[in-house]
Amino acid sequence: MISEGKKTLWNDYQKEIADDKYFYARSCIRQNFFPGAEKTFLKILKEELKKDVYDDPRHTTCTGIAYHSDVVSLETTMTVVARQFALMTERGYSNFVPSCITSFGIYTEVLELWAHHPEIEDKIRHFLLKATGREFKVPENLAHSSDIIYKYRNEIAGMSKYRLINKNTGDPLRVVEHIGCHYARMFPHKGIGGAEYPCVLSGLAETFGGEVIDYPERRACCGFGFRQYVVQANRGYSISCSKRKFESMAPYKPDLIITNCPGCPYFLDSWQYVIAEMEGKTYGEKGQGIPVLTFEELSGLMMGYNPWDIGFQMHQISVEPLLDKIGVNYEPENKFCGSQGRSIGKPKIPESIKYS
Amino acid sequence: MNSFGFEIQKDNTIEYDKNDLSLAAFVLRHEPSLYNCIQCGSCSGTCPASAISSYQFRKMQLLMRRGETKHLREDVAHCMLCGKCILVCPRGVNTRNVIRQIRIALNMN
Numbered sequence: 001m002i003s004e005g006k007k008t009l010w011n012d013y014q015k016e017i018a019d020d021k022y023f024y025a026r027s028c029i030r031q032n033f034f035p036g037a038e039k040t041f042l043k044i045l046k047e048e049l050k051k052d053v054y055d056d057p058r059h060t061t062c063t064g065i066a067y068h069s070d071v072v073s074l075e076t077t078m079t080v081v082a083r084q085f086a087l088m089t090e091r092g093y094s095n096f097v098p099s100c101i102t103s104f105g106i107y108t109e110v111l112e113l114w115a116h117h118p119e120i121e122d123k124i125r126h127f128l129l130k131a132t133g134r135e136f137k138v139p140e141n142l143a144h145s146s147d148i149i150y151k152y153r154n155e156i157a158g159m160s161k162y163r164l165i166n167k168n169t170g171d172p173l174r175v176v177e178h179i180g181c182h183y184a185r186m187f188p189h190k191g192i193g194g195a196e197y198p199c200v201l202s203g204l205a206e207t208f209g210g211e212v213i214d215y216p217e218r219r220a221c222c223g224f225g226f227r228q229y230v231v232q233a234n235r236g237y238s239i240s241c242s243k244r245k246f247e248s249m250a251p252y253k254p255d256l257i258i259t260n261c262p263g264c265p266y267f268l269d270s271w272q273y274v275i276a277e278m279e280g281k282t283y284g285e286k287g288q289g290i291p292v293l294t295f296e297e298l299s300g301l302m303m304g305y306n307p308w309d310i311g312f313q314m315h316q317i318s319v320e321p322l323l324d325k326i327g328v329n330y331e332p333e334n335k336f337c338g339s340q341g342r343s344i345g346k347p348k349i350p351e352s353i354k355y356s
Numbered sequence: 357m358n359s360f361g362f363e364i365q366k367d368n369t370i371e372y373d374k375n376d377l378s379l380a381a382f383v384l385r386h387e388p389s390l391y392n393c394i395q396c397g398s399c400s401g402t403c404p405a406s407a408i409s410s411y412q413f414r415k416m417q418l419l420m421r422r423g424e425t426k427h428l429r430e431d432v433a434h435c436m437l438c439g440k441c442i443l444v445c446p447r448g449v450n451t452r453n454v455i456r457q458i459r460i461a462l463n464m465n
Contacts, residue, residue: 236362244367277358352358 013194017151018095018141022053023088027100028061030262036311038099040300041145048159048303049152053097056087064102068226078124079131081110086134096139097148101261104144105182108190111138142190144183146260146295150192150200153207161304164210166255167327172211173255176290177201178245178268180261181221201258204295208302217248223271224263242271246290250283256322257292268292269316276353287354289317301328308334313344320356375423383420383457390417390454392447399441399451405434413441413451420458432458 022045026038045051063080066072084107088096098104114121121138128134149156164173179198184191193199202212223241228234245268249257259265272289276282284290292315293301300310307328312319313335323330338344349355384390393414400412411434420428432455441451458464 232361234362235360236365239362240365240367243364244369247367274360275364278360278364280357 013197015190015192016141017143017147020051021093022095022097023091023093024053024055025059025084025098025103027103027262030099033262033266034294034311034314037294037296040310041296044156044299049155054091054093056091059084059087062103062106064106065226067106069230077106078110079127081107082124082128082136083132083134085138086128086136089136094140096142097145099145101144101180101182105186107142108187112187146200147192149295149299150203153204156299157207160302162302162326162328164205164208166325172209173325174253175205175210175212176249176254176257177205177212178222178257178259178264180264201260201295205258213252213254215249215252217245220245222264222267224267238267239271239274242267243275246283254290255325257290258295258298260295265292265294273316273350273353280352282353288321289353291317291319291322318356370422370424377423379425379461380421382461383454386457387450387453389449393449394447396446398444398446402440402444404438405436409434417454429462
């Protein structure tokens with residue numbers, strides 16, 4: 001195919017992403033898992049890229065987990081979503097940026113539903129007004145936070161202190177990118193690269209100098225999947241899914257995994273420990289696991305932020321081997337020191353998987 | 357090993373690139389009517405061996421065609437060659453000859 005044709009086709013796989021003035025909607029669970037991720041995103045946008053981002057403390061969960069677990073009805077979800085849009089409207093913003101992939105899927109689904117059924121939107125406007133006295137405008141632009149980082153990846157890479165290069169060998173680090181299922185699978189045209197060629201993370205990793213691995217189970221789900229995780233007895237479905245991915249990626253010897261969803265890094269991180277405990281198997285080098293980072297944490301790390309300031313000590317799988325490969329200057333003794341210099345407590349060191 | 361209240365399931369991924377499909381090719385070459393199978397399961401439903409064992413013709417031939425032949429020998433040993441499956445097959449597959457060809461391929465005759 002001639003290159004002009006490729007460029008024309010590729011244009012069909014792009015999405016519009018607003019330049020500035022973002023209304024940020026945090027994830028309901030991410031603050032518990034990797035609390036540095038959202039902080040790093042806001043720091044990069046506000047302090048490095050000088051963007052206008054509003055982080056509203058009044059917003060709530062989008063109800064995504066409850067919706068996908070059949071605990072709340074679609075009407076409830078739509079009314080909660082309408083309230084988030086009302087908060088955005090009240091603050092004078094029109095570009096909505098959710099931190100969570102499930103939220104991104106929920107907002108996209110609701111907006112699509114309203115576009116096709118205006119009578120449902122009218123009903124929800126009535127519900128919201130009756131319940132809270134609020135009114136709203138639908139967002140002019142809806143983009144996930146990883147879309148924003150992707151959009152400004154060259155600027156971020158230009159300001160970066162480090163590259164995804166092994167400082168000892170000079171070789172690019174091998175990166176597994178894992179994109180949340182709700183990013184572009186339900187609505188392919190809402191994701192960069194669509195469902196077929198999603199490049200929101202691979203583009204970022206390559207911009208930082210890494211080499212993206214293409215492995216057989218690359219597009220398989222991480223195993224989070226709400227229903228199979230919420231009930232303890234069903235978690236075997238979740239961990240089996242994750243294990244299949246680890247088995248598939250391990251022969252390619254990845255140096256790290258990057259993700260853009262709240263659930264994926266948590267499960268890909270924690271299940272490595274659980275698999276080691278249950279079956280004695282590890283997937284990294286020398287009895288260690290494969291470090292798992294969110295795209296914000298990776299961007300912050302490349303920018304030269306202190307790994308302990310952006311929450312790397314909260315990871316189940318030790319990130320020190322990765323920091324050593326990149327050549328990051330860090331102080332191991334400060335790993336469990338909080339921002340005030342006081343100890344935040346050390347976890348019990350597992351015996352089944354090497355934790356440095 | 358620790359228990360967490362759930363178990364890791366065995367992976368059922370079928371590796372077409374690694375599996376040996378020669379046995380399936382042999383059977384299909386000698387009994388091409390198997391190409392007509394629509395996986396309706398009528399054969400398994402009427403099979404007297406299925407009633408008293410875990411053997412199912414539909415499942416067995418599907419796994420064979422995917423190269424999953426680990427339990428094939430014990431599976432086809434259950435068949436009594438009664439031919440009821442031929443009578444009910446809506447696609448005219450000569451199921452009895454399929455079994456016979458598998459047994460020839462596995463040197464079971």
